[in-house]
Amino acid sequence: MNDQRERQENLIIIGGGPAGYTAALYAARAELEPLVIEGFQWGGQLQNTTDVENYPGYPEGIMGPEMMNEFRAQAERFGTRFITDDVTELKLSDGGVHEITVGKDTFRTRAVILAMGAEPKRLGIPGEMELQGKGVSTCGVCDGAFFKGEDVAVIGGGDSAMEDSIFVSKFAEKLTSVHRRDEYRASQIMEDRARSKENIEFLTPYVPKEFVAGDDGKIAKLALEHAETGEPKEIEVGAAFVAIGHTPRSELVEGQVEVDEEGYVRVEEPSTKTNLEGVFAVGDLVDNTYRQAVTAAGTGCKGALDAEWYLRDLPGPAPEEHWGTQTGEIIEAVETAGS
Numbered sequence: 001m002n003d004q005r006e007r008q009e010n011l012i013i014i015g016g017g018p019a020g021y022t023a024a025l026y027a028a029r030a031e032l033e034p035l036v037i038e039g040f041q042w043g044g045q046l047q048n049t050t051d052v053e054n055y056p057g058y059p060e061g062i063m064g065p066e067m068m069n070e071f072r073a074q075a076e077r078f079g080t081r082f083i084t085d086d087v088t089e090l091k092l093s094d095g096g097v098h099e100i101t102v103g104k105d106t107f108r109t110r111a112v113i114l115a116m117g118a119e120p121k122r123l124g125i126p127g128e129m130e131l132q133g134k135g136v137s138t139c140g141v142c143d144g145a146f147f148k149g150e151d152v153a154v155i156g157g158g159d160s161a162m163e164d165s166i167f168v169s170k171f172a173e174k175l176t177s178v179h180r181r182d183e184y185r186a187s188q189i190m191e192d193r194a195r196s197k198e199n200i201e202f203l204t205p206y207v208p209k210e211f212v213a214g215d216d217g218k219i220a221k222l223a224l225e226h227a228e229t230g231e232p233k234e235i236e237v238g239a240a241f242v243a244i245g246h247t248p249r250s251e252l253v254e255g256q257v258e259v260d261e262e263g264y265v266r267v268e269e270p271s272t273k274t275n276l277e278g279v280f281a282v283g284d285l286v287d288n289t290y291r292q293a294v295t296a297a298g299t300g301c302k303g304a305l306d307a308e309w310y311l312r313d314l315p316g317p318a319p320e321e322h323w324g325t326q327t328g329e330i331i332e333a334v335e336t337a338g339s
Contacts, residue, residue: 008108009035011307012100014087014252015115017044018293019283021071022300023113023307028078030308035109036075037083037102043068044117045284046293050133051146055293067293092256095277110314111278111307114257114265115300116249118284118291123155123242127211127219135219136211140164140241141292149173150238153222155208157181161243162190168241169197176200176235180207180227206233211240248285257281264288272303280306 011027013020016038027034041047049064058067076082089101092112100107120138122128128136137143140154141164148171154164157179169175177194182204184191194200205227212234214220222240224233248263257274258266265281267273272280282303283296 008097008110009033010109010311011035011111011113012037012098012107012109013113013115014090014100015039015044015117015249015283015285016042016072016082017046017068017115017117017283017296018071019117019285019296019300019303020044020113020115021068021075022297023115023282023304024075024080024300025071025078026301026304027113027307028075028080030304031079032308032311033079033081034304035081035083035107037085037087037100037107038072039086039116040084042072042082042084044296045120045138049139049142052142052293053145054142071297087252090252090256092253092276092279098278111311112280113272113300113303113307114253114274114279114281114285115283115303116252116285117296118246118248118264118287120242120246121244123208123244125208125210127213128242131211131213131219134213134217135237135239136242137239138242139291140168140243143239144168144171144241147171147239151176151236152239152241153178153235153237154241154243155179156243156245157184157186158243158245159186159190160245162186162194164241164243165194165200166190166197169194169200172199174199174201176237177202178206178208178222178224179204181205203235246284246288246291248288250285260288262288270302272299272306278307278310280310 010032011034013023013036024034024036046064046068051061052064053061085102091099097108098112151174152172153176155178165177206224207227209225210223211219212221221234222237250263265286267281267286272282274281280303282299
């Protein structure tokens with residue numbers, strides 16, 4: 001047998017949110033013994049979310065971090081292994097072996113599921129991070145119902161801002177749509193729908209300057225400045241939703257897999273296949289429309305099934321016959337089939 005010894009895996013999943021953990025659960029139950037490189041910020045955006053009331057199976061609601069712990073534990077129960085570190089380099093092939101580097105360690109695998117997610121864009125103003133979960137939110141669909149009967153603001157000028165405004169207006173007493181320009185960049189039909197809501201007021205052109213906390217530590221006011229005159233203005237709010245878009249975490253794979261003009265990884269819908277054989281993408285990394293935990297989990301399921309079928313159909317021995325079963329296990333290089 002060849003003296004070369006190396007680390008090799010059936011399947012590596014990069015990312016640890018609802019999509020990555022669901023993919024791991026399905027892959028582990030299929031006995032692929034997946035390795036999840038979940039990153040330091042494991043759990044995805046739900047690690048920064050308080051109450052989750054719209055995920056099926058939790059009738060009383062659940063805290064975001066607690067839900068991610070349960071997702072992770074369920075995947076671990078069936079044999080998923082985890083590395084709580086960030087990928088530093090990724091070399092993808094087209095139907096061959098992929099190399100994933102974490103610090104000084106390099107792992108080789110025949111299949112990869114990309115589940116790095118996306119990050120909401122931030123305003124970068126005082127109070128934004130401090131009041132996250134205390135009235136400041138980046139998801140109106142997720143959190144709007146918590147502020148029934150209150151005055152709220154939605155910040156942004158695109159379709160996402162209009163979508164959030166329309167949804168949150170169902171619960172709010174009054175909603176102020178704040179945009180830094182007089183003209184919105186949302187599609188006309190979305191803007192028209194928002195303007196048809198009697199409790200939505202449009203405030204332009206104003207630039208948010210600070211989220212101001214009240215005595216209870218929650219948001220109380222939104223400080224603004226007129227974009228042209230510099231005139232300051234404050235509005236009292238019980239919540240503020242930042243809806244200025246998301247940034248997919250695709251920097252690791254740009255130039256290797258196809259991405260769209262916004263950086264979202266392209267897949268061959270309805271599958272999760274990318275343009276490279278053996279490379280699949282799931283969750284918010286590919287989704288610029290829904291961006292919900294339940295839809296991310298659904299694509300994670302699809303990704304695991306796609307990877308399982310891909311590995312099943314590879315020529316040579318079945319994957320479990322020649323891949324390692326423990327993180328960092330040193331195994332002998334695979335001989336060619338029939339030797």
